[in-house]
Amino acid sequence: xxxxxxxxxxxxxxxxxxxxxxxxxxxxxxxxxxxxxxxxxxxxxxxxxxxxxxxxxxxxxxxxxxxxxxxxxxxxxxxxxxxxxxxxxxxxxxxxxxxxxxxxxxxxxxxxxxxxxxxxxxxxxxxxxxxxxxxxxxxxxxxxxxxxxxxxxxxxxxxxxxxxxxxxxxxxxxxxxxxxxxxxxxxxx
Numbered sequence: 001x002x003x004x005x006x007x008x009x010x011x012x013x014x015x016x017x018x019x020x021x022x023x024x025x026x027x028x029x030x031x032x033x034x035x036x037x038x039x040x041x042x043x044x045x046x047x048x049x050x051x052x053x054x055x056x057x058x059x060x061x062x063x064x065x066x067x068x069x070x071x072x073x074x075x076x077x078x079x080x081x082x083x084x085x086x087x088x089x090x091x092x093x094x095x096x097x098x099x100x101x102x103x104x105x106x107x108x109x110x111x112x113x114x115x116x117x118x119x120x121x122x123x124x125x126x127x128x129x130x131x132x133x134x135x136x137x138x139x140x141x142x143x144x145x146x147x148x149x150x151x152x153x154x155x156x157x158x159x160x161x162x163x164x165x166x167x168x169x170x171x172x173x174x175x176x177x178x179x180x181x182x183x184x185x186x187x188x189x
Contacts, residue, residue, distance in 0.1 A: 016034065016167070017032070017163045017167070019031070019156060019163065024137055027137060027140070029135065029138075030136040030138070031134070032133070032134040032162075033131055033133045034131070034132050035126070035129055035130070035131050036132065036166065037128055039125075040103075043170075050067070051065070053065060056161075056162045056165045058158060058161045060084075061083045061084060063083045064082045065079065065080075066081060066082060067079045074099055075097060075099050076096065078093055079096070080092070081093075081094075085154065086154075090112065090113050091111060091112065092109065092111065092112035093110045093111040093112065094109055094112075094117075102123060103123055105120075105121050106119065107119050114138050114139060115138075115139035116138060118136065118137045134162075138155075
């Protein structure tokens with residue numbers, strides 16, 4: 001894995017998850033992945049339900065989706081959120097700019113705390129499940145100093161939490177690859 005000073009790299013010994021943050025252009029790239037033993041269709045369906053964002057976002061962010069749920073995901077869809085970051089209330093608006101089920105979708109910040117935030121969600125089918133990959137290219141106000149002191153740690157914590165919650169959610173769900181149980185439900189309440 002990448003090891004330039006100032007980056008965060010973590011990989012679970014089992015190879016089940018990985019997380020890496022490194023400089024990219026004028027900003028940074030986060031790359032995170034997790035393997036789940038479910039079909040690409042089931043995994044994509046979970047991510048396609050914007051209501052599931054609450055289940056994989058840390059409580060300390062006090063994250064709320066303002067857009068009425070459910071929504072039909074499609075290019076051009078705008079999603080509005082509120083969250084609390086380091087005690088500061090923030091509004092965030094994302095636009096779905098790419099929608100290619102069940103392989104990929106992209107959301108881009110239109111309004112929010114970053115200079116730019118482009119989050120690509122990729123799904124790769126394997127013989128025994130699906131690899132869910134997050135690639136986030138982002139730029140922060142205040143540049144390298146603000147990133148090093150605040151943003152890098154926060155982003156890493158948020159995506160580590162996300163990976164942990166995804167492991168828990170998919171471990172508890174019926175119908176992993178090779179099972180004959182009932183199909184996976186869409187929404188985690």
